[in-house]
Amino acid sequence: MAEQLKSLMGDEYAEEDAVKVRAQIESELQENKINRDVFGLNPILMSFRTALLELEEIGMKRDCVLSILLYNSVANESLTIEQVEKEYGASIAHIIRGLVRIHELYRKSPVIESENFRNLLLSFAEDMRVVLIMISERVVLMRHIRDTENNEAQQKVAEEASYLYAPLAHKLGLYKLKSELEDLSLKYLExxxxxxIKEKLNETKRSRDAYIEKFIKPIAEKLDAMGIKSHIKGRTKSIHSIWQKMKKQQCGFEGIYDLFAIRIIIDSPLSEEKMQCWQTYSLITDMYQPNPKRLRDWLSVPKSNGYESLHITVLGPEQKWVEVQIRTERMDEIAEKGLAAHWRYKGIKGDSGIDDWLNNIRAALEAGDSLQLMDQFKMDLYEDEVFVFTPKGDLLKFPKGSTVLDFAYHIHSGVGNKCVGGKINGRNVSFREVLHSGDTIGILTQNNQTPKQEWLNIVQSSRAKSKIRLALKELKVKDGVFAKEMLERKFKNRKIELEESVLYHLISKMGFKETSDFYRQLVDEKIDINDVVDGYIAEKEHGANQKMGAAIRSAEEFVLDKDNNANSFRTKSSDDELVIDRNLKGVDYSLAQCCHPIYGDQIFGFVTVNGGIKIHCQDCPNAPELRKRFGYRIVKARWSGKGTSQYNITLRVVGNDDLGIVNNITSIISKEQKIVMKSINIDSHDGLFSGNLNVLIDDTSKLDALLKKLRTVKGVKSVTRL
Structure with a gap:
């Protein structure tokens, strides 16, 4: 085995390295530090086999080979990484350090079948040679665990090979190793x-080879006659791909007609590629009957990964369907070697960071200049993402720069809202601490914690930002209700009647554009509640004096209108709120017919197409749609002063059809002061009557009193405002 390594390493083989490695291994043997693994395999033999495979299939020489042979010495603490660096160089120490990190990552027992773990593995390795070594190591291990009695460990290794190492090998263009990993994993798992499938393939091999020869011979002769240079080969599908097809099509082995494919590879100049491929296609479809439903034209429109080819299924000799792939030498290299070949030919990189990175690695491997180029492939793969663990071992992905607070909100909004800090790898940290790949994160909470506005500057993920905004909004509402109750209680204790119009004017005068900001400061005790009450009393008295005309209006109530050149003045009020009263002039407004607002209703304004403003109730049936579609045309509005007009509203009354009930209802309305009945429409059916009463009324307080009286009439079931 040592002689094979020497032969494959060629010029990079150094006798000095061989002597030192041999001495190191002999020393460990004498000290009984070489322990067999869970499968009973000798780690020294396995490392030599891994080094041989890596040389044969990948071609990384001195640094990778010595790293593979010395890793066990570092793992069993016979050798330190510092000693490796001193004896063999920084590059080998760097690779072994990466292998140690990866094995530590495994010990965290994460859910390694996730895409996140595959990405973390790549970003954690820092040096791509670490991943290449691990793929080679897994192939060698899979080859030698067939007869193990440890079925549980065998199962785990095979599963990892299937969903972790085979996809990595595929991305790197190591298609031979990828197919072997898939076949061996199927061998152990199913x-x-x-x-x-293996027995079926062996049984049919001779007849399959003879059929392929019979099929391609006349095609080769005709292509030669046309002057098209090519070579043709038959390729049997892997056992794994046949099994996948059987499961997908839900059929037996005999139902898979495309066990092999014929590949025609044309040696064509770039300018004539498409023409010669279509000429070959025409030749084959003239010789054999094509299946039009099975034509795949990736020549005119290549796949996103750069794959170009013509696929056609034809009815060959003995009435058997045969898949034929037509491509050029250039296209075949792209198909065999993946994105890296496409990148070299086209100068086009993959769509994502991982593809760009892997392209460069594959190109470096094939260029044979690995020592210089591989060193630059560090942590640039996932520069915009970090991967961290929960205490239970689940793996989560976050944008780069995310903090412990992002993690908390990812777990649950309740956890985020109460977060006061966290633990990173067991160490207590602030919730502002930035996350790094591989960290294990825990969250510390306190029940008295609440979200703050500045938290929006701490988090990076959009998920956390939206949850914080929602929590702040809910907090505003909660604080508003609490502050309002506190204020009302204070007014009641001082026997003062609270008028909302006066309070809103006071809030505006205090410089608040939003009442929610006023209530929040009240809750936080930044405003003294007694000062608010005193200000309210002064504001109310001032308003009374204005109405009586007994006092001269104070200059404090006016501000200079800078938009006018003349010395004009305007009354202070909220810039974004329309105040509706009888003295309002210069504004074209009207009451909406859909909800018939009256004085005292919670209202808003809606700017119409012609510029006028329609006043709607806040609970108008059309309000949600107006806010959703035309939010920019909504205007805040409120009533001011006292109701001086009468408003037309409709009441819906339902009750038992008893003698005199309608007379009782109309009698109550007629006795009410300042309420005028305009019309009544009654309908009787099956012992029940229902009717619409049209009345003119001053405000909501009189409406509430009327509704209360009507509901006390014997036989009336319900009275509602339409």
């Missing part, structure tokens, strides 16, 4: 299926 033993019966693997051997059934």
């Amino acid at each position: 033993h019966d299926a693997y051997y059934m």
Whole structure:
């Protein structure tokens, strides 16, 4: 085995390295530090086999080979990484350090079948040679665990090979190793299926080879006659791909007609590629009957990964369907070697960071200049993402720069809202601490914690930002209700009647544009509640004096209108709120017919197309749609002064059809002061009557009193405002 390594390493083989490695291994043997693994395999033999495979299939020489041979010495603490660096160089120490980090990552027992773990593995390795070594190591291990008695460990290793290492090998263009990993994993995970397909393939090999020869011979002759240079080969599908197809099509082995494919590879100049491929296609479809439903034209429109080819299924000799793939030498290299070949030919990189990174690595491997180029592939793969663990081992992905607070909100909004700090790898930290790949994160909470506005500057993820905004909004509402109750209680204790219009004017005068900001400061005790009450009393008295005309209006109530050149003045009020009263002039407004607002209703304004403003109730049936579609045309509005007009509203009354009930209802309305009945419409059916009463009324307080009286009439079931 040592001689094979020497031969494959060529010029990079150094006798000095061989002597030192041999001495190191002999020393460990004498000290009984070489322990067999869970499968009973000798780690020294396994490392030599891994080094041989890596040289044969990948071609990384001195640094990778020595790292593979010396890793066990570092793992069993016979050798330190510092000693490795001193004896063999920084590059080998760097690779072994990466292998140690990866094995530590495994010990966290994460859910490694996730895409996140595959990405973390790549970003954690820092040096791509670490991943290449691990793929080689897994192939060698899979080859030698067939007869183990440790079935549980065998199962775990095979599962990892299937969903972790095979996809990594595929991304790196190591298609031979990828197919072997898939076949071996099937062999251990679905033993019966693997051997059934293998036996079937062996039984049909001779006849399959003869058929392929019979099929391609006349095609080759005609292509030569046309002057098209090519070579043709038959390729049997892997056992794993046959099994996947059987499961997908829900059929037996005999139902898979495309066990092999014929590949025609044309040696064509770039300018004539498409023409010669279509000429070959025409030749084959003239010789054999094509299946039009099975034509795949990736020549005119290549796949996103750069794959170009013509696929056609034809009815060959003995009435058997055969898949034929037509491509050029350039296209075949792209198909065999993946994105890296496409990148070299086209100068086009993959769509994402991982593809760009892997392209460069594959190109470096094939260029044979690995020592210089591989060193630059560090942590640039996932520069915009970090991968961290929960205490239970679940793996989560976050944008780069995310903090412990992002993690808390990812777990649950309740956890985020109460977060006061966290633990990173067992160390207490602030919730502002930035996350790094591989960290294990815990969250510390306190019940008295609440979200703050500045938290929006701490988090990076949009998920956390939206949850914080929602929590702040809910907090505003909660604080508003609490502050309002506190204020009302204070007014009641001082026997003062609270008028909302006066309070809103006071809030505006204090410089608040939003009442929620006023209530929040009240809750936080930044405003003294007694000062608010005193200010309210002064504001109310001032308003009374204005109405009486007994006092001269104070200059404090006016501000200079800077938009006018003349020395004009305007009254202070909220810039974004429309105040509706009888003295309002210069504004074209009207009451909406859909909800018939009256004085005292909670209202808002809606700017119509012609510029006028329609006043709607806050609970108008059309309000949600107006806010959703035309939010920019909504205007805050409120009533001011006292109701001086009468408003037309409709009441819906339902009750038992008893003698005199309608007379009782109309009698109550007629006795009410300042309420005028305009019309009544009654309908009787099955012992019940229902009717619409049209009345003119001053405000909501009189409406509430009327509704209360009507509901006391014997036989009335319900009275509602339409």
